[in-house]
Amino acid sequence: MKKNFPSPELPFAYRDQPLSGNIINGLGETNKRAATQIFHGSGARELEWSKLELFFGLINPFKVSWLNLVNRWMLRDADGRIAKSKRKITSHADITAEIKDLALSFGAGSVGTSPMIKEALYKGGEINYANAIVILYPMDSDEMQHVTTARAGTETMRAYMEISRTAIELSKKIRAMGWRARAYCEGADLLHIPLAINAGLGQLGKHGSLICREFGSSMRIATILTDLPLDHDKPIDIAVDDLCIGCRRCTIDCPVDAISDEKHMVRGDDKWYVDFDKCVPYFTEAVGCGICIEVCPWSKPDRGFSLSEKLLKKREKNKLKELK
Ligand code: SF4
Ligand code: SF4
Numbered sequence: 001m002k003k004n005f006p007s008p009e010l011p012f013a014y015r016d017q018p019l020s021g022n023i024i025n026g027l028g029e030t031n032k033r034a035a036t037q038i039f040h041g042s043g044a045r046e047l048e049w050s051k052l053e054l055f056f057g058l059i060n061p062f063k064v065s066w067l068n069l070v071n072r073w074m075l076r077d078a079d080g081r082i083a084k085s086k087r088k089i090t091s092h093a094d095i096t097a098e099i100k101d102l103a104l105s106f107g108a109g110s111v112g113t114s115p116m117i118k119e120a121l122y123k124g125g126e127i128n129y130a131n132a133i134v135i136l137y138p139m140d141s142d143e144m145q146h147v148t149t150a151r152a153g154t155e156t157m158r159a160y161m162e163i164s165r166t167a168i169e170l171s172k173k174i175r176a177m178g179w180r181a182r183a184y185c186e187g188a189d190l191l192h193i194p195l196a197i198n199a200g201l202g203q204l205g206k207h208g209s210l211i212c213r214e215f216g217s218s219m220r221i222a223t224i225l226t227d228l229p230l231d232h233d234k235p236i237d238i239a240v241d242d243l244c245i246g247c248r249r250c251t252i253d254c255p256v257d258a259i260s261d262e263k264h265m266v267r268g269d270d271k272w273y274v275d276f277d278k279c280v281p282y283f284t285e286a287v288g289c290g291i292c293i294e295v296c297p298w299s300k301p302d303r304g305f306s307l308s309e310k311l312l313k314k315r316e317k318n319k320l321k322e323l324k
Contacts (some may be wrong), residue, residue, distance in 0.1 A: 072312025112199030
């Protein structure tokens with residue numbers, strides 16, 4: 001796996017040292033509170049670091065920056081007109097199955113549903129929909145072996161564009177049924193991971209990303225929020241912690257030692273944590289980095305289901321041993 005990346009000598013410095021990303025993110029805080037959004041927004045509101053993010057976005061390799069701009073342009077169709085006549089929903093189970101089939105036929109690799117939850121909102125965020133449809137789209141594992149080069153960055157942006165297209169198409173279909181629906185993709189004012197976990201798509205890994213059985217962490221996530229009445233999936237246990245506790249692959253391979261081997265208290269939850277002050281600067285310079293998600297054993301193609309099954313069996317076996 002290549003680890004070279006262009007590291008330009010940047011022509012600026014901070015006048016004052018900015019606040020630590022870990023403080024902004026609530027590391028060590030025992031009370032529950034919403035996350036603070038400082039970048040990766042939709043552009044709907046001014047974020048503290050959005051200009052700096054734009055600067056780093058523009059100095060990315062040309063193709064990556066161009067695809068990023070095209071993706072942003074596509075997202076102008078994330079919301080739109082709603083048909084005047086509303087389709088009557090007689091069975092939540094039937095409409096949920098229909099929506100999932102549509103998502104898969106439009107190109108999603110996996111799909112789940114969740115009620116809208118407050119954990120998906122940033123501080124000050126106001127999103128008023130009842131339900132979430134969360135979709136995953138895999139990245140090409142051969143291309144992603146080239147993290148942190150422009151080749152992997154291009155594949156990441158291609159996956160973003162594909163998942164944006166799928167989410168936009170699905171939201172259009174729902175609006176054509178007369179129900180509100182909006183697609184949230186890259187640069188959304190919404191936290192996708194809590195919704196994906198609640199929609200039964202996977203669990204949080206030590207590297208701070210979602211792990212699913214279908215694609216490990218080598219995928220992108222998008223969400224369609226809607227008022228269409230839906231049945232909800234339930235969170236699943238695929239034994240992510242069972243492996244993360246003993247595995248140190250991402251911890252060792254992270255070039256800036258940003259990944260912690262212990263869980264930490266973050267805004268009232270004990271969870272895996274990535275040091276923002278170490279990860280974000282490297283991530284920003286290294287065309288999106290992504291080393292941790294690509295070295296993760298779950299990301300090996302066609303590995304996830306058998307790995308989960310093996311780990312769950314081992315857990316049961318250990319429990320039985322303890323009882324004897
Ligand atoms: S590389 Fe290992 S420790 Fe890191 S997230 Fe994957 S399974 Fe967990
Ligand atoms: S994205 Fe890169 S820098 Fe950030 S935690 Fe993963 S490996 Fe480390």
